[in-house]
Amino acid sequence: MIEVLIDEAVLGLMLIIAVGVLYQRNLFAAAMLTSIYSLLAAALFVVMDAVDVAFTEASVGAGISIILALGALALTCGEQKARPVFALGPFLLVLLTGAVLIYGTSDMPAYGDASAPIHRHVAPRYLEDSRGEVGPPNVVTSVLASYRGYDTLGETVVIFTAGVGVLALLGRRRRKAAKPAEEEA
Amino acid sequence: MFAAAILAIIVTMLLILARALLGPTVWDCILAINSFGTLTVLLIAAHGFLMERPEFLDIALVYALINFIGIIAVLKFFEYGDLGPGKRARLDEDQG
Amino acid sequence: MLEMARDLLSWAFILGGGFFLIVGGIGLLRLPDFFTRLHAAGIIDTMGAELMLAGFVLQAGFSLVTVKLLLIVLFIMFTSPTAAHALAKAALHGGYKPRLATGGDDDRGSD
Amino acid sequence: MLHAIYLGLASFSLWLLLSGYFEIFLLSLGLLSTCLVVYIARRMDVADHEGRSLHMHVFRLFGYWAWLGMEIVKANLDVTRRILDPRLPISPEVFWSPVTQGSEVGRVAYANSITLTPGTVAIDLEGDEVEVHALNREAADGVRSGEMDRKVTALDL
Known part of the structure; x- marks a missing residue:
């Protein structure tokens, strides 16, 4: 019971922040609010027992991505220029998509349902045998590093490539900007 | 008891959030976010005790660290305009 | 007996911590400018968080959990003044003047 | 060099304190990550300059x-x-x-x-x-x- 209340309180706070980000004109403040948003998302993952996901969300969402956003803002300016205009067509499209998504969730098994297919397929084997088959005390680690090792390798390559790309973009622009200043001096 | 703690934390989160959204200057916003990080740490700790599994405190610890690093990175950005080496290192470069 | 005393004490700590958290939140909303709000944030970081964590330490007894809680306490104690100082300094250098009661130049405060 | 060893010892004891596991496999993983941290700290040139932190009563x-x-x-x-x-x-x-x-x-x-x-x-x-x-x-x-x-x-x- 209390867990559901916490869930809802955190979700409500996230909703308020999301709307606040939309209305915020100052881009720095918007970036900072995004970092609160991902802190709360991580807290929500903890409440739902997905501790490993929470770790990732905290370090990537609240840590690295905010720093990347600031790096991007350093190259541009801090205020949103164009005033947003209300457009009926896109608004209806968004509403429709949202409604379809919510309709889709009604077919999913209830949250925490022990008889849901996902809990009956391979999860019991991971939970019972991973200690003997792989070793680490954390089941998620065994799943990621051993049972789904190739999958994880692919993911890591993608993330690494993305990281290198972002660094290359941000780094090159800055060096170019620094050069004329040196010539003047 | 832990439910009361969580209630207090969530009420405070709401108050801080109001300041972050109202905050006339960007500094108010950063200040609110700094306090919000502390409260998230507390929320996770309190939730761990409520569910009788306080082992998850590791995450609270990581949050405390990330929050601090994030705030310092942000302030460094405001102080020097970018996230490169500090002012002193750049002054050395200029002289060299 | 000892058990009950410990429970009562941790109750007091946790409720006290919650009270100071809320006071800090109210302060953040009520105080007039950024520099005064720093003091309210100070209440949250020192009194509110530490009292609540002290209550948790009493509940945890003596285990690895206690060590982690104490690490968090130490960490907040060391980082929160640093963050507050860096924030105030950055705001001051960013051209934000504190609103003062004395001196009569109230209009210097920029909201 | 001495500071690097101190840093390694401190990091490894922190690892032990936070993990609470005492198996050979996990201990060696912890040792490995400690070595990695010390190596990175030395490369970033932060390991050898912080000698004046404990000079207090x-x-x-x-x-x-x-x-x-x-x-x-x-x-x-x-x-x-x-x-x-x-x-x-x-x-x-x-x-x-x-x-x-x-x-x-x-x-x-x-x-x-x-x-x-x-x-x-x-x-x-x-x-x-x-x-x-x-x-x-x-x-x-x-x-x-x-x-x-x-x-x-x-x-x-």
């Missing part, structure tokens, strides 16, 4: 912490009263106050102590003076009296 330090804790509680109650008072009786002021500590660590400790006590925040530190923002006159007078300054100076070796 350890016992007096605990005494000081107890005193500081009492001050923090008192200041908190005062600021709480002011925040909850409907008339909001505050009179913010900014002033410079002398700093008598010789070492960097001592001055940082003093500035952080000022900030930790609600009601006063150290906003700048230049030469032998610290700039303080105080919420009201009594808090400001507390810093001006120099009691905290003397106590921190007494900690320095």
Whole structure:
């Protein structure tokens, strides 16, 4: 019971922040609010027992991505220029998509349902045998590093490539900007 | 008891959030976010005790660290305009 | 007996911590400018968080959990003044003047 | 080099403290990550320069912490009263106050102590003076009296 209340309180706070980000004109403040948003998302993952996901969300969402956003803002300016205009067509499209998504969730098994297919397929084997088959005390680690090792390798390559790309973009622009200043001096 | 703690934390989160959204200057916003990080740490700790599994405190610890690093990175950005080496290192470069 | 005393004490700590958290939140909303709000944030970081964590330490007894809680306490104690100082300094250098009661130049405060 | 070994020992004991596992496989993983951290710290050139952090009287330090804790509680109650008072009786002021500590660590400790006590925040530190923002006159007078300054100076070796 209390867990559901916490869930809802955190979700409500996230909703308020999301709307606040939309209305915020100052881009720095918007970036900072995004970092609160991902802190709360991580807290929500903890409440739902997905501790490993929470770790990732905290370090990537609240840590690295905010720093990347600031790096991007350093190259541009801090205020949103164009005033947003209300457009009926896109608004209806968004509403429709949202409604379809919510309709889709009604077919999913209830949250925490022990008889849901996902809990009956391979999860019991991971939970019972991973200690003997792989070793680490954390089941998620065994799943990621051993049972789904190739999958994880692919993911890591993608993330690494993305990281290198972002660094290359941000780094090159800055060096170019620094050069004329040196010539003047 | 832990439910009361969580209630207090969530009420405070709401108050801080109001300041972050109202905050006339960007500094108010950063200040609110700094306090919000502390409260998230507390929320996770309190939730761990409520569910009788306080082992998850590791995450609270990581949050405390990330929050601090994030705030310092942000302030460094405001102080020097970018996230490169500090002012002193750049002054050395200029002289060299 | 000892058990009950410990429970009562941790109750007091946790409720006290919650009270100071809320006071800090109210302060953040009520105080007039950024520099005064720093003091309210100070209440949250020192009194509110530490009292609540002290209550948790009493509940945890003596285990690895206690060590982690104490690490968090130490960490907040060391980082929160640093963050507050860096924030105030950055705001001051960013051209934000504190609103003062004395001196009569109230209009210097920029909201 | 010595600092790198200290750093490695400290990191590994922290790893042990936080993980609580004592199996060969996991211990070797912990050792491996410790070595990685030390290597990165050396490459980033941060491992060998922090030699001056423990030059304080350890016992007096605990005494000081107890005193500081009492001050923090008192200041908190005062600021709480002011925040909850409907008339909001505050009179913010900014002033410079002398700093008598010789070492960097001592001055940082003093500035952080000022900030930790609600009601006063150290906003700048230049030469032998610290700039303080105080919420009201009594808090400001507390810093001006120099009691905290003397106590921190007494900690320095």
